[in-house]
Amino acid sequence: MTAPVNEQPRSKTWRPGGDPVVLLLSGEQSIAEEWLGDAIADPSLEIVIAPLDSSREQTGFPARTLAAVVEVSPDHKLSIDNFRKLAAGPVPLVAAAYDPPLAFVRQLVRMGAHDVIPLPIDRTELDAAIDPLRSARKRDQVAAKAGDGRMVAIVKSDGGVGATAILGQLAQTFAAKETARGRECCLVDLDLQFGDAAFQLGLQPSLTLADVIAGRGRVDGEMLRTIATAHPSGLHVIAAPPEILPLEALDSDPLMTFLEEAKSEFGTLFIDLPSNWTNWSLSLLASADLVLMVTQLSIPSLHRARRQLDLVMQHLGGVQIQLVVNRFEKKLFGKIGAADVARVLGRDADYLVANDYEAVSEAIDRGVPVAEIRRKGGVTRDLAELEAGVAAALGRGR
Numbered sequence: 387m388t389a390p391v392n393e394q395p396r397s398k399t400w401r402p403g404g405d406p407v408v409l410l411l412s413g414e415q416s417i418a419e420e421w422l423g424d425a426i427a428d429p430s431l432e433i434v435i436a437p438l439d440s441s442r443e444q445t446g447f448p449a450r451t452l453a454a455v456v457e458v459s460p461d462h463k464l465s466i467d468n469f470r471k472l473a474a475g476p477v478p479l480v481a482a483a484y485d486p487p488l489a490f491v492r493q494l495v496r497m498g499a500h501d502v503i504p505l506p507i508d509r510t511e512l513d514a515a516i517d518p519l520r521s522a523r524k525r526d527q528v529a530a531k532a533g534d535g536r537m538v539a540i541v542k543s544d545g546g547v548g549a550t551a552i553l554g555q556l557a558q559t560f561a562a563k564e565t566a567r568g569r570e571c572c573l574v575d576l577d578l579q580f581g582d583a584a585f586q587l588g589l590q591p592s593l594t595l596a597d598v599i600a601g602r603g604r605v606d607g608e609m610l611r612t613i614a615t616a617h618p619s620g621l622h623v624i625a626a627p628p629e630i631l632p633l634e635a636l637d638s639d640p641l642m643t644f645l646e647e648a649k650s651e652f653g654t655l656f657i658d659l660p661s662n663w664t665n666w667s668l669s670l671l672a673s674a675d676l677v678l679m680v681t682q683l684s685i686p687s688l689h690r691a692r693r694q695l696d697l698v699m700q701h702l703g704g705v706q707i708q709l710v711v712n713r714f715e716k717k718l719f720g721k722i723g724a725a726d727v728a729r730v731l732g733r734d735a736d737y738l739v740a741n742d743y744e745a746v747s748e749a750i751d752r753g754v755p756v757a758e759i760r761r762k763g764g765v766t767r768d769l770a771e772l773e774a775g776v777a778a779a780l781g782r783g784r
Contacts, residue, residue, distance in 0.1 A: 405452040405523065407516060409433045409507075410442060411482070412457050438465040447477055453519050455480045455512070457505065460490040466497075473498030480515045482507060535649030536780040539657045539674040541698075543681035543691035545580075548712045550658055551746055552680055552739065552772075554586045557656045558619040559755055559773045564654065564782065565620030571654035572614060572622040574645070576670075578633055581626025583658050584615060588753015589623055591615040596627035598644060599635055605644050607651040614652075617753075622652055638666040642673065654780065668701055676779050677707045683714055683722055683741075688730040695731065706779065709733065710772065713741040737772045740764035 407430060432448060438459060447454060456472060458465045458481050473479050481494040481502045491502045501515040542549040557573045564571050575581035575595065584591050593613040601609065614622040649655050657674070659667060671677055677698070681691035691709070698705060711727055728734045742756075742765040749756040757766045777783075 405450045405520075406430045406432055406448045407452050408447055408454040408477075409482075410454060410456045411435055412438045438462045438468075440468075442468050442472055451477045452523060453478045453480055453500065453516055455482050455503070455507070455515075457482045458494065459483060460487065466493075469494065469499075470497050478519050535646075535653055535655070536675045536782070537645065537649055537655045537657060537673060538676045538678060538776060538780070539659055539671055541659055541671075541677055541679045541694060542661045543679065543687050543694060545661045547680050547682045547687055548746070549680035550577075550581075550583050550586055551750060552678075552710060552712055552769075553656055553658050554583055555746075555749065555756055555769050556773055556776065558587065558617055558621050559757075559769070560654070560656075560777065560782075561617065561621035562619040562755075563773075563777070567783075569654070569782075570620070570622065570652045571656065572610075572624065572648055572652035573656045573658065574624045574648060575626040575658045576636070577626050577658055577660040578631040578635060579660060580630075581658060581660075584623050584625035586750045586753070587617050587621070587623060589615050589617060589625070591623065591625040594625040594627050596629070596631070598624070599627075599631070605647045607647065610648055610651050619755075624648070626658075633660060633662060633664040636664070636666055638669045641666050642669060645670070645673070654782070663697075668698075671698060671705055672702050674705065676776065677705055678710050678776075679707055680710045680712055682712045683727070685722065685726075685730065688722075688727060692731050708736040708775070708779070710737045710739060711735045712739045713743070714738040714768075715741050737768065737775065739768040739772065 409431070411433065413435065430452075436442070438457065439462070442456075454472065454477050456469055456479055458469045460466075460483065469479065469481060478500045479498060481491075481499040482505050483490065483494075483502065484505045486494075486502060486504065494502050500519065503511040503515050540549050540553045553573065557571065561571045573583055573587075575583040577583075578595070584594075593615075595613075597613050598605065598609075610624070611622070614624050617623055645655065645657070657670065659670070679691055679695060681687045695707065698707065709727075709731065711724075714724075715721065716723065724735065724738065740763070742760060742763055745756050745760040745763055745765055748759045752759075756763075756769060760766050
């Protein structure tokens with residue numbers, strides 16, 4: 387028989403939202419609502435009213451159930467047997483009982499109870515029992531993201547080669563496909579002086595990397611999501627500062643901490659680097675899973691790319707570098723071609739992106755994928771091949 391409800395002060399510490407919490411109680415729905423007050427409106431809180439002797443199965447819990455609060459009585463053997471059976475499943479259990487004696491509390495803990503709270507349920511007690519489970523799940527999610535995090539860095543042979551345009555097109559297409567698979571990615575513009583990746587994507591961010599720098603090392607997932615601007619593709623963008631800052635405004639250690647947190651939060655990072663080398667560039671490249679060196683089809687640009695390749699390979703021989711030649715045209719009337727690229731760089735290009743200035747410029751002006759402008763053009767085909775190759779290099783299944 388259910389004990390009477392006692393009047394008690396209403397706590398307001400319940401944190402609504404998130405993964406569901408199931409309450410398996412023997413009292414009436416109206417009694418449970420009286421206990422929990424406003425928290426009953428939380429859609430993540432599911433109340434199941436059933437007699438203590440009813441059979442209960444973990445398979446009936448909603449997907450991603452955070453915990454189940456199960457009423458149990460020391461005088462009701464079947465309720466104890468039901469609790470023991472539920473405790474063998476994957477969903478953590480919190481036992482709830484009227485004035486449970488200490489020996490009974492110990493028995494429930496030995497059976498697998500994460501915690502034991504008194505009935506009638508007080509929101510403060512419920513919150514105190516559920517919060518550690520919520521925190522543990524968050525840590526597990528962050529650890530899983532961190533273990534699967536990937537970082538792609540974009541290096542320009544020199545300014546004006548269209549590297550940011552390539553990056554914007556690549557990142558938004560990649561993000562759309564990741565979103566369809568329940569994953570995320572983020573573009574971080576580290577060009578503190580001339581970065582305009584956000585504007586090339588049609589975004590006008592109110593917060594930028596300058597706010598990260600001003601935070602003086604305070605970085606967490608909530609802060610990153612506040613600063614990042616959302617693109618319709620699902621891409622998150624942390625924009626370059628609106629004002630020109632010295633490249634030394636970023637220090638290597640705080641920067642790497644920031645990038646590790648961003649990788650944990652979003653899964654995949656695309657990093658747009660400045661044209662000039664800094665004291666933190668090589669540290670960043672050493673941590674990258676893939677480096678894309680973007681150049682264009684001119685002898686000066688190719689020679690600058692070769693010098694940068696030599697620098698990177700001298701210091702970071704193990705880093706994976708793929709060469710992207712932008713604005714590529716087939717060799718006509720004495721112009722240089724793919725063979726000249728291999729001769730100057732000492733290796734073949736991994737990707738050749740066709741020259742279609744009109745289509746790419748319109749895509750940038752509208753902040754959309756170039757495929758929406760030129761569905762079957764050569765540049766659309768080449769960018770699709772680049773996206774597929776990057777996904778494969780990062781182990782992101784398509």
